[in-house]
Amino acid sequence: MTIIGLVAVVLLINGVFMGQFLTTNFANSKDQERSLQKMAYKVSADLSLHREDIHYITAVAELLDAQDAAVLSLNSRFEDSLPPASGTQVPKLQAFDLFGKDKLEQVLQGGTFPSIYYDPQSGKRFLAVAVPQREKNTETINGVIILYQAQIALDYTQAYFQNLFVIAGVIGFLLTTLFAFFLSSRITQPLLQMKKAADFITLGEYKNRVPVTSSDEIGELAVAFNHMTGRLDETIHALNHQKEHLSSVLRSMTDAVITLDADGRLLLANPQGEKLVAEWSEIGWDQAGGDEGATVPQPLQPLFEEVVKGNKDMISNIHVRNNVYSVVMAPLYSPEGLRGTVAVLRNVTEEHRLDKLRKDFVANVSHELRTPLSMLQGYSEALLDDIAATPEERRELAQVIHDESLRMGRLVKDLLDLARMEAGHIELSFREFELEPLIQRVHRKFSALCKDRGLALKLEMPAEPITLYLADEDRLEQVLTNLLDNAVRHTPSGSWIGIGVSQAGGRKNEIVQIEIQDGGQGIPREDLPYIFERFYKADKARTRGPSGGTGLGLAIVKNIVDAHQGTISAESELGEGTTFTIKLPNKHV
Template sequence: MWRSVVGKLWLTIIGLVSVVLIVLVLLLIQFLDQFFENENERSLTTLSQELAQMIEDSGSGQSLQTRRHVIEMAEELLPAYNTQMVVLTAEGNGASYDYFTTAQEESLGPIEQLLKRSDLKEVFEGKEKKVRGTLDVEVEGGGETEETPPFEGDVLAVAEPIRSEGDVIGAIVLYQSLSQLEHTTNRTKELVFYAALIGIFLTTFFAFFLSSRVTQPLLKMKQAANEMAEGNFDIRVPARTHDEIGELAGTFNRMGAQLEESIHALSQEKEQLSSVLKSMTDAVITVNADGHVIITNPPADHLLEVWSESGEDQRQLNYQPLPKPLVDSFNQVVETEQEYATDLFVHGRTWAVVMTPLYNRDQVRGAVAVLRDVTEERRMDKLRKDFVANVSHELRTPLAMLQGYSEALVDDIAQSPEDRKELATIIHDETLRMGRLVKELLDLARMESGSIPFKPREVVVQDLGHRIIRKFHSYATENGVHLEAAFPEQPLYGWLDEDGMEQVLTNLIDNAIRHTPENGTVTLEMDKSSDGGVVIRVRDTGTGIPVQDLPFIFERFYKADKARTRGGSGTGLGLSIAKHIVEEHGGNISVESKEGKGTVFTIRLPDRNGEE
């Protein structure tokens, strides 16, 4: 309690009031002591002066005996004032004196001690003498004094000279004990002390009441602040007064409202950022200054799981370490404090990484990395570059031949008609080759863009096969190749685009004949697959395809060793076009080959429901 505001405020008020009351009590007691003493001394002095004047006026001559009746009258009145009286008579001009009084003999002992005071003789010189406190009594022969109180307590005595015709004929001594005065003073002190205690008690009560009234709104604001710290920003503090505390409560409520709006805005922004991160296809990883992953989106979670060397889910750990492929990029960003971009090759994939530093004032507190799988983009870019290079190469050769032979014709280098015909034939063949190249390029581009509509329908596959056999029969015979067909007797129905599939088989049969030596065999097989689809195979006994070339034969402009090809080589686009057409049918095309034994191309087409 003493550490609280109520306790501190209460102790402060009590301390201040207590100090003030103690000082006031001490001053009041000192004032009362002085006041009672001065008042008692003044009263006794006035009384002595009046009695002395009354005695002087009551008779004449140098003797006090003529005034005795007045003195006796005064002695009868003095007990009412708690005062006693002694009348002194002067002898020998004050060298010695005597006294007489009507007081009892047993009470005169202390008076005699009082009268023995040497300074009392000064009253016979006409001086008013006042004596208070403990009396000094002379001891005869030694001149030493000892302190002996004549009564119980101190005594106050006033000696007033009595004059007659200008001479001092005696003195009146009024004296009284100060015990009554001390008793009155002590009683007054007790009353003052009790009043001070009552004042402190009341001050304690009102101080506690006041401090509670002051601190109650503060305690409510403290409770509201604790609730705000726990996330309850709807809490408000009632402002019941219009003083500073009421204004503080109003300010606190406004702060709470603004804080609630700010937190709501931050929450919305956080939700928006979270939604953006979750909807991004790119992986986003936020790293702190220690290189630990602190924020990720779903693609990044999957990426971290794949890149994890241990194979365990890193999200179960207290922190996720940065994958090793990103460590060098993170160190580069931290050292240079600049954005860093690079490509990473991890697990056979290409990742474009852009890492940007995050700042806390002027210091780098981490980095955010955006990773995108650009494997396909890089492959397409490479294909584009290779395509341009291959097209340039494929067109440069026939163009050079066209230019050379046409110049020969123009310059009349060929003299005979046979030579000119031969040159014209070569120019014609190269023109046809360029036309085929351009046509196949346009077909491939249109297929990739979806511009060529495929119109599949149910056809008898054997009819398509017989048509292909008839088309290439003469060409195979000219090259000494046996062209055979292996079809089932029952009609085999397939759901396909007849023109597109004829183009595929034409490319495959043409390649098979060109790569098969004389007396070799090219076979076109058709059959029904186990799942209801169609399987078409083009089998030859040709030179075969090297193992290192098999993964690339369906790419554009890829050609096997030209030495293995009879006659002119193709454009390198036939198999790429065939693959596109087959995939448009929902099927697939594969190849098996052994050098010196032959090659088998297999086409698998799904049934009408689209299942292979």
């Protein structure tokens, strides 16, 4: 409304000035035209009476010159019939400069015409009137009288109007400039400040506020903008807090979380999920084309298709190489429909392995106990039924019952030892001792047994004595006993068994190496990774030799060696024998 009012005032002022000018100019022009026309008729009548009087004509010319006017007298052929006047200030104009021939001919017919002419030489504008000239005392027209006068009043009015218009323009410009500054301070500047604040908001500066400088609509807009910014700041802060909380939860989760869109592209994953996807992407899956980074990971493909197709949660176990993962996958929805899926993966390889070990353990223990129990039951029933007729037969049955009971006792003892070791409750007594007496003691223990079996027992010791600074002598003796017992049971008569001791680890000899070799039947290469598992022998054949091995010896050996921070490995070829190598760290404390 202010802008409209200002424009209206400016137009009103210009209209007033223009109206005054037109009114004044039109009135002056009409008055001068009527006055000049009357004067032309008067001059025409007088000239018709005094055409021959030179003094009269001169007097008329001087009188007209005093009023910036002049007269032309034309005959019927449009020739000037008056003698030229001398000493006049009004320039001598030609009749055809003022009027055209057609107009002059109409004047000869009795018409009257006005005309305005601008003289370029004098720079003046002249108002001219052409009237007919009649003969003396008759109505006969014999010529044309042209009277012209300078328009001095009109020029003055025009100059006055120009001055007024310039003044009005300057006033209008000043008012417009002042109003522009007013708009800049009252309207434009607050809007620019709001735009600047909006730019800061797009950059994440939600605490920026707009100063409120007025109580009008612009001020109310600034208040509403500040309120909106405050609420936006609170909302963004709450969202960031929730996002950080969710990110912290996802980062702290040991399970892998993977989010996929409806097309199977990876949207989001926690660090464990990213690591798992990266590991799977390095596997050369047997699939046709496709960008590994933009499609569903191959192990999740079947489960993903079932979840997308059925729109329901799915739980499954997947096997990737030697690992087992428990997967819970659920669909994600949006107002438009299915947006994708989220999968939570947990590595249950150890749980799967333990469950398998539990099942195998139950099966193996059941098998190991079934045989001696069956024999105990059978032979005891034979004794009760007096099947053995002689004392020798009864003694033989009792001996079998006694041997099987000893076998069951060894099995239970080994199971208890292994259970304590795997639970971390193994009791070790670390101390410093010489290794050679231990080796010699074990060698003597098996020398008689090997001689009875027809085996040669070899021993190789270094020239310098070896001292173990931190080891359990009794447990190491148990390790060597179990290994030599296995070697004796699996080596045929006429072959050999060897014990070798050496040091390695550079100049400081920080590793003690013990090797148990035999020339027995050997172990298949594909079975070597599993020989240290419980009841390994039971997995391959449900029979035991005459010595009644429990199948737990190598598992106990590995647990004892691991408790010493050492390693044990086996090398074997079928028909060529087996070598067990024990490496124990031996740093001086």
